[in-house]
Amino acid sequence: MMLKFKLNALALMLALGCGAAHAASDDALIKKGEYLAVAADCTACHTASSTQPFAGGKAIASPVGAIIATNITPSKTDGIGDYSEQQFADALRKGIRADGAHLYPAMPYTAYATLTDDDIHALYAYFMSGVQAVDHPTAQTHLPFPLNLRFSMMFWNALFLKAPGYQPDAAQTASWNRGRYLVEGAAHCSTCHTPRGFLMQEKTADAFTGAQVGSWYAPNITANPVSGIGQWSQQELVTYLRTGRLAGKAQAAGSMAEAITHSFQHLSDADLTAIAEYMQSVPDHTAFASGPARFTQGTPGNNLVAFRGQAFTQPVSDEGARLFSGNCASCHGSSGQGTKDGFYPSLFHNSATAERNSSNLIATILFGVERDTAQGNVFMPPFGAQPNALNHLNDQQVATLSNWILHRYGNQGVTVSPEQVAEIRAGGPSSPLVLLAQFGVAGAVLAAIIVLIWLLWRRKR
Ligand code: HEC
Ligand code: HEC
Ligand code: HEC
Structure with a gap:
């Protein structure tokens, strides 16, 4: 009897112990x-x-x-x-x-x-x-x-x-493999940064070479030193993913700001370093490997000097300068130099003003910037949100202002049209699939294409 009780008690203790271990x-x-x-x-x-x-x-x-x-x-x-x-x-x-x-x-x-x-x-x-x-x-x-x-x-x-x-790739380090696992899997970087083909599939041969994501453009983030971020150090990429800001190079707005706010900033140092290690090994063979990278373009310049002293009521000769002075210079400086601490970034040496695809410059003006990280809240007001607001800029004004900035601080080879601004304002270019779907025959055509590709694919195997 005594023994049985002891055994029961032992069993109970074991069960409880296991329960606790199980819960932990x-x-x-x-x-x-x-x-x-x-x-x-x-x-x-x-x-x-x-x-x-x-x-x-x-x-x-x-x-x-x-x-x-x-x-x-x-x-x-x-x-x-x-x-x-x-x-x-x-x-x-x-x-x-x-x-x-x-x-x-x-x-x-x-x-x-x-x-x-x-x-x-x-x-x-x-x-x-x-x-x-x-x-x-x-x-x-x-x-x-x-x-x-x-x-x-x-x-x-x-x-x-x-x-x-x-x-896993046995020839690479554990950290590289962890980085690749995160980049390709959970962090799904390619879903935004890899261009898509006609059927909306990711073009794997052009992985990470840049893609339109709605109104924004997710730039080339391969290790190519000119088209990508090959000139960034591993630590710089970690800093960007943790804070969304890399003074003198890039800031995160749009969906990248959201990804940093909700996701990347919360990753461990080891994981962010692993991501950076892997990204630094991703090639872009198709692009040039020498020439100026987008982060090195543009120079400061007090382009508002000529404009000083003119009354605002007079018709102005330089509409771009007027728009810049009235809307942007208060934060980004009269020479586009920003503030020393980078809180207000310079508009030269800035990926948004030097990228060949001008979406991010246009989208920043229209939608502003918002990001929350451990460093605090980052906010640039939108200039395209409310049609009745004082600071509302129309498509023509955004185009004029963008061209003025591109010409002085950014990529002089890029021009923005009001039509482009209208498209970015409306959420970005839509897929040719939708155009197809809007025609009556679309269903038949699409089904035929899909079946054809399917058959070809079957044959290849
Ligand atoms: C980029 C946007 C996006 C992200 C990130 C995302 N999802 Fe989804 N998910 C969707 C959408 C959109 C649908 C509905 C798709 C549809 O109706 O075909 C969906 C559907 C699902 C479903 C199917 C549910 C049902 O029965 O309808 C599950 C389960 C799911 N998601 C889980 C997850 C989990 C877990 C994660 C994170 C690991 C995740 N999703 C991340 C957009 C997303
Ligand atoms: C939801 C879409 C999305 C996802 C997911 C995403 N990005 Fe981005 N990324 C963007 C967009 C859009 C930009 C442009 C932001 C801007 O300039 O304001 C960007 C910008 C960047 C930049 C700055 C490049 C430059 O030249 O300015 C780097 C670096 C970057 N992303 C790396 C990554 C990595 C690494 C991952 C995965 C860990 C990732 N991104 C996941 C959308 C995304
Ligand atoms: C109230 C201050 C303020 C005003 C006014 C302002 N900005 Fe900004 N701007 C910011 C802040 C803050 C950021 C984001 C800094 C960061 O991401 O760390 C920013 C970022 C940017 C970027 C980089 C965005 C990216 O995705 O990389 C560009 C380009 C820019 N601003 C252009 C403009 C233009 C053009 C105007 C005038 C229409 C303007 N800004 C007006 C505060 C301002």
């Missing part, structure tokens, strides 16, 4: 999943209101129309509460929903395909046990025919989706 390992797993969810920036698309993390509802602008990010809280009625770990893995790495329907690649499953089983396991634990369920449905996605046919993604995936998981 659960906690560690959920923490790991949370870190991965931050690295993967799930919140960027799946959180519409900060009071309801991951409850979805945000419309993700894509060149073929808005796609609504769904509720991925563990809600059983409106979220992914009923997803098994396998179904979760398939949604993340194969773009297949629990009900078998195909997701659009606005959900970056082409990148998340890289995630290892271990990391999927941790993410699943976090979304099931570390996220608050929100019982709230999201609106439906409506794309024009034939893009509304989700099964057509099956063909697209057959052509463009890689096999799940990550194959």
Whole structure:
């Protein structure tokens, strides 16, 4: 009797001990999943209101129309509460929903395909046990025919989706492999920085050579010293990813500012260094390897001197100078030199004014800059937001001002037209797929193209 009691007590103690150990390992797993969810920036698309993390509802602008990010809280009625770990893995790495329907690649499953089983396991634990369920449905996605046919993604995936998981390169360091794993997978850098082909697929041969992302342009970030960021040191890239600012070279606005605010700034030093190490090994063979890089262009110059003393009521000879003086010089300086601490950046030696693609200069003027990091809030007011505001600039004014800045401080070979400004204001160029879809025959044409490519692809194997 005594012995039995002792044994029972022992069993109980063991069970309790194991329970505690189990809970601790659960906690560690959920923490790991949370870190991965931050690295993967799930919140960027799946959180519409900060009071309801991951409850979805945000419309993700894509060149073929808005796609609504769904509720991925563990809600059983409106979220992914009923997803098994396998179904979760398939949604993340194969773009297949629990009900078998195909997701659009606005959900970056082409990148998340890289995630290892271990990391999927941790993410699943976090979304099931570390996220608050929100019982709230999201609106439906409506794309024009034939893009509304989700099964057509099956063909697209057959052509463009890689096999799940990550194959380490044994010839490289552990840190390089970690960097590549993050860049290609969770951090999904290529979904913005790699140009896309006709069917919206990433052109892998031109990886990281720069691409339009809505109104903004994600520049070439290969290690090419002229077209890319080959002249940046490893530490400089880490600083940029951590703070969004690299004085005398670049600042992050638009979707890069969001990615830094929600994701990259929170990564460990080791992970950011690994990302930088990998990026410094990514080649761009097609571009020149000598000549001025975009960060070295432009010089300061007091271009407002000639303009001083003229009354504002007089018709002005230099409209660009007037616009610059009235709207920009107060922060960026009369010579475009910015402030010494770089809080207000110089407009020369600035990637936004020297990039051949002028989208970021135009978009900065129209939409401003907003970024939150441990260094504080960074804010430049938008000059294109409210048509009735005092500081509203129309398309012609933005073009005139951009050209004035480009000519004095940036890339003199670039010219901005009012039509370009209108396009950036409206959210950027749209895909030829939409044009196709708008013609009556679109469905047939697209289906024929897809079947043709499919057949060719089959034959090649
Ligand atoms: C760039 C935007 C974006 C990011 C980042 C993103 N998602 Fe999504 N996700 C979407 C969109 C849009 C959909 C809906 C797509 C559709 O309807 O075809 C979606 C759908 C899903 C679904 C399917 C849910 C359902 O049943 O409808 C899951 C699961 C999911 N995402 C999980 C995640 C997780 C986990 C992460 C982070 C690791 C993540 N997503 C990051 C945009 C994103
Ligand atoms: C959601 C889209 C998006 C993602 C994801 C993204 N970027 Fe960017 N990135 C941009 C945009 C847009 C810019 C231009 C920002 C600007 O100049 O204001 C940019 C700018 C940059 C720049 C500055 C280049 C220059 O010349 O000014 C670097 C470096 C960079 N990104 C690296 C990365 C890395 C590394 C990753 C992944 C860890 C990444 N980005 C992920 C959109 C993105
Ligand atoms: C109230 C102060 C203020 C005014 C006025 C202002 N800016 Fe800025 N500007 C900023 C700040 C702050 C940043 C972001 C610095 C950073 O990212 O660290 C910025 C960034 C920029 C950038 C770099 C953006 C990028 O993506 O790299 C450009 C270009 C620029 N401003 C041009 C202009 C022009 C043109 C005007 C006039 C229409 C103007 N700014 C007016 C404060 C201002």
